[in-house]
Amino acid sequence: MNANLAARFALSLAMVLAAVSMARATADGPDFFMVRGVAADDVLNIRAEPTAKSKKIGEIPPDGDGIRNLGCEGGLSIDAWLEANREEREASDRRRWCRIAYQSVEGWVAGRFLEESAHQVPASASEPLSWSLTALNGEPPAAQAFMRFADDGAVSGSTGCNQFRTLGTFHGGVLWIDGPIATTRMACPDAAVTNQEKTVLAALQGRIDISFDPFSEELILSNPQAGIVMRLVRLRN
Template identity: 35%
Template sequence: MKAVLSACLLSLWASLAHAQAVPAFYDVSGVAPDDVLNVRAAPGVGNSIVAKLDAGATYIEVVGFDEKREWARINVEEQSGWVAARFLTRRADQPDDELPRPLVCTGTEPFWSLEVARTASATLDRMDEDPVSVSTLNPVTSENRTDRYAIFGQSQTQEVFTFMFQRDACTDGMSDRFYGMSVDLFVTEESGVTYLTGCCNLSR
């Protein structure tokens, strides 16, 4: 009986965690039309206000929560901040066991960017090089980790690409922003394999 109860509790916990995967888009809700939602420097009403969101703000990317999931971490311009989670409503049609697309990923030193389209394509832009269009297969979700994904692709010049994504905290090392997804990028060319790492934002 205890084993069954433990299994049920574990399943419930996994379901709750799974249902709230980030990053994800949220809308501001429950705020009076003439009021604003304060963005604070840290979780808690006693912390300083760093920005404000309009009552009708939509497509707010949440990249994390505090331990009690009472506060949600977001980015406002080039800084990270926290808002009370009770004033946010998750937008529909955001599967937690699939790679969210479109995405915009960036990396530093060397600087590069990757745009992953909603359909089977991506564009890689590396410093001092022309952007490369990549035809991709559909994303693959890990069989034992639904927060990890892979995309395989190829360019017209026969370069082979492997993109490995993971839902986890990520920082770019250059700003105060935080991200909810990281990426490992492998480019296989005649000269060898290039390995790049970066962070990703949800796009629209």
């Protein structure tokens, strides 16, 4: 590859984040927020309760950053948001409230004025990004599986049975894997794990569409040709 896959992956995901930043379930989300969409001569009000009619207990400037996320509520899930029309998305956005801590104040702010802070510490450029499989075609995995996206273009991990490694390229929200996948050759413990391995390896071929929910921090890999959808969450070191 001519560029660092991890950096390109993160950059392309930033485009996805801009498109889905309003999608919100009740997941914990990022550790810190920053203010967005507030006029330079205005402030973001902090309320005692998650409603605009609640008592104002503080305020955040329009360039406020380092706002600790204590949990959000309301709004659509990422899947529902992607299926919703513009009016439904806007209505969902107005319903989302987030409990935050800013300086010495804890309270609630309207979620539509928040986005993930740009100052959160990213993974090292040389550190592979590791993700754990949480669902395969809507079902929980039969065995623990994970994937790593390394800066040299390598995609590696475990199917839940065998280790694997291949090479990929990332362009415009799509991961392309055209080469062979090298694997170890251990016998899987049962039919369910064997089937999981076959499905994971089939999913990692050809075009793989990628989306990301910054609040639940869930990575969604969808192979349209194979009809396989994998959901993963970031493994923390």
